[in-house]
Amino acid sequence: MKHTYPFLLLLLLAQSGFSQENSWGKFDFKVKAGANIGGTAPMGIPAQVREIKSFNPLISLSMEAGVVRWLDARWGISSGIRFENKGMTTVARVKEYAMRLHLDDGEISGLFTGEVETKVKNGYLNIPLALHYRLLASLNARLGGYYAYLLDPSFTGVACAGHFRQGDPGFEHNMEMERQPYEFSSELSKHDFGLLGGVEWNAFRHLVVSFDLNWGLHTIFVKGFTGVSFPMYNVYSNVAFGYHF
Amino acid sequence: MAVAAGLAGMSACIKPELPSSEADIDVEKFELPGIKCLEKEIKEGNSIYIKVGSQHWLSLLSICPQIEISKGATITPPLGVAVDLNTVEYVVTAENKKSSKTYTFNLAQEYSGDTVFFPFEGWKVSSEGYYTLNDADWSSGNAGVSLGLPLLERDKIPENYPSQMEASGKKGSAVKLETKLGGKRLPFMNVPVWSGNFFLGSFNIGKALSSTLEATEFGRRYQRKPRCIQGYYKYREGSGRYNDNGTEIDRPDSCSIYAVFYRADQGSSIVTLTAYDVNTSPRILARAELRDGSSTVGDDFHEFSIDFGEYPVEPDFENHTYKLAVVFSSSARGGTPKYENGQPAKTAIYAGKVGSALVVDEVKVINY
Numbered sequence: 001m002k003h004t005y006p007f008l009l010l011l012l013l014a015q016s017g018f019s020q021e022n023s024w025g026k027f028d029f030k031v032k033a034g035a036n037i038g039g040t041a042p043m044g045i046p047a048q049v050r051e052i053k054s055f056n057p058l059i060s061l062s063m064e065a066g067v068v069r070w071l072d073a074r075w076g077i078s079s080g081i082r083f084e085n086k087g088m089t090t091v092a093r094v095k096e097y098a099m100r101l102h103l104d105d106g107e108i109s110g111l112f113t114g115e116v117e118t119k120v121k122n123g124y125l126n127i128p129l130a131l132h133y134r135l136l137a138s139l140n141a142r143l144g145g146y147y148a149y150l151l152d153p154s155f156t157g158v159a160c161a162g163h164f165r166q167g168d169p170g171f172e173h174n175m176e177m178e179r180q181p182y183e184f185s186s187e188l189s190k191h192d193f194g195l196l197g198g199v200e201w202n203a204f205r206h207l208v209v210s211f212d213l214n215w216g217l218h219t220i221f222v223k224g225f226t227g228v229s230f231p232m233y234n235v236y237s238n239v240a241f242g243y244h245f
Numbered sequence: 246m247a248v249a250a251g252l253a254g255m256s257a258c259i260k261p262e263l264p265s266s267e268a269d270i271d272v273e274k275f276e277l278p279g280i281k282c283l284e285k286e287i288k289e290g291n292s293i294y295i296k297v298g299s300q301h302w303l304s305l306l307s308i309c310p311q312i313e314i315s316k317g318a319t320i321t322p323p324l325g326v327a328v329d330l331n332t333v334e335y336v337v338t339a340e341n342k343k344s345s346k347t348y349t350f351n352l353a354q355e356y357s358g359d360t361v362f363f364p365f366e367g368w369k370v371s372s373e374g375y376y377t378l379n380d381a382d383w384s385s386g387n388a389g390v391s392l393g394l395p396l397l398e399r400d401k402i403p404e405n406y407p408s409q410m411e412a413s414g415k416k417g418s419a420v421k422l423e424t425k426l427g428g429k430r431l432p433f434m435n436v437p438v439w440s441g442n443f444f445l446g447s448f449n450i451g452k453a454l455s456s457t458l459e460a461t462e463f464g465r466r467y468q469r470k471p472r473c474i475q476g477y478y479k480y481r482e483g484s485g486r487y488n489d490n491g492t493e494i495d496r497p498d499s500c501s502i503y504a505v506f507y508r509a510d511q512g513s514s515i516v517t518l519t520a521y522d523v524n525t526s527p528r529i530l531a532r533a534e535l536r537d538g539s540s541t542v543g544d545d546f547h548e549f550s551i552d553f554g555e556y557p558v559e560p561d562f563e564n565h566t567y568k569l570a571v572v573f574s575s576s577a578r579g580g581t582p583k584y585e586n587g588q589p590a591k592t593a594i595y596a597g598k599v600g601s602a603l604v605v606d607e608v609k610v611i612n613y
Contacts (some may be wrong), residue, residue: 044258044260045258045259045260046260047260047261047262047263048263049259050259050262051259052259095262095263095265096263096265096266096267108392108396111266163451164454165267166392167290167373168372169344170290170291170344170345170346170347170372171289171290171291171346171372171373172290172346173290173388173392173450173451173453174269174450174451175450175451175452175453175454175455176451176452176454176455177454177455178455178456180454180455
């Protein structure tokens, strides 16, 4: 189980801390609540996408418990556990966009020209691991990576106001498509990992404010997925406020 | 603010448009100089069906049609060169130069004479593996079924389609319609059983996904007043239970054989009735139908004759366009709308017994 290793690390960090009687300055514990704003998107927009007509980040909340183990006055290592949603809706105008419409127990492949409405709302258990550097007494920067396990998948869409070409080359049928919903929720990868970087500011004695960018390096779809013809990645920023113990 | 910036950022990343892979002829805009196309449509993906008045028949041997093709596509032989529509093959190459489509013509003359005879001879197998009658006035729902067969992991071979050719008809070949098991939850269309259908009209594959009942366009231009329809048929209902739109119940299946004569012009445009409104449209002048659609006795063909009865108003052929639909179906309720307060709803009912088989041959329309 790949995703258990960061857990173990967190436990080790915590345990070693308590065994050292939580010596002053060595550990920072905090709980944070925040929001993710970003997109689940291809890296570089494919040529089949002709226009992005709208983009709305959904309200995606995050709850996090984290710890920093300070190694010396400037350097530290952090980890934690975060429950979060990553979500957005987009409306794009596409031309000859290869897609597989999948519903219930059947599916149909073809080229769609028209508008595609996409709604992503995925719930993840995220375990970050980062190296901290204290820039100022109350401000530190961090750089690292994360692993996220998909708990609650939702990737739905509607192909509308267009036509769908299906069939063997030379004999294709051109079919009107007024509003055809589709869903790829069951074809999302359980695992996501990526890079993270950000800053954390101890604004007051117990108030901490953080900003991070989480850049997914793993496509959100399962291996061999053909529903859309390109991989898509989670790229989300996280703004959080928290209590610093 | 950030979102607007993000959107602007993304829009800046839009790549140059790729050349199109579409190689279509727009049949709506297809015209013949000096000749009115009484009917025109694309059949089986790349066959252009044209009906003209018989006086224009010889002009089709050398003519320059006006054709509109997909944006950026090219066509050979080039437009402006006179062609014989009986034999020409137009090759349309898409803007991307990679995909192309070859179009041929299927030409028909307007009906004339006191009797119009359909012997159901001359069939071929389409690229999708189902039989089509060379007389392109007739169509079936097989093109729609071809979308569903791969989902059910069935091959696209003639026997797997509900509408087939029967080699031993009353005389020569005949039409054979057999109700097939569909898919309980096929995408786009919940079709528990596929009833075999065969009708004077066209199947509009373009509607197959968006509004299935409207894909079967019943009726061809018919500027005569029909009195009755005669022919030969045999029918045997399937042996299992009746699938009532997904629920198995005990009741007999029946075939349907009916004809509808209706006024088709609406201002300057022409309308066609579909499975959605063929029973309820106020355009209908007269209707003829087989009263008893139950299994026929023995293995022999039985003669049928169905009458249009009294016309409430006389057709006015000088000022109006009329259409005649003749419809055969192996399960009478296999693809009808659900009726609410006598009005059709968009939801379709697909009911019948798997294996119910109707064979029809030697059909005549007798005019007044």
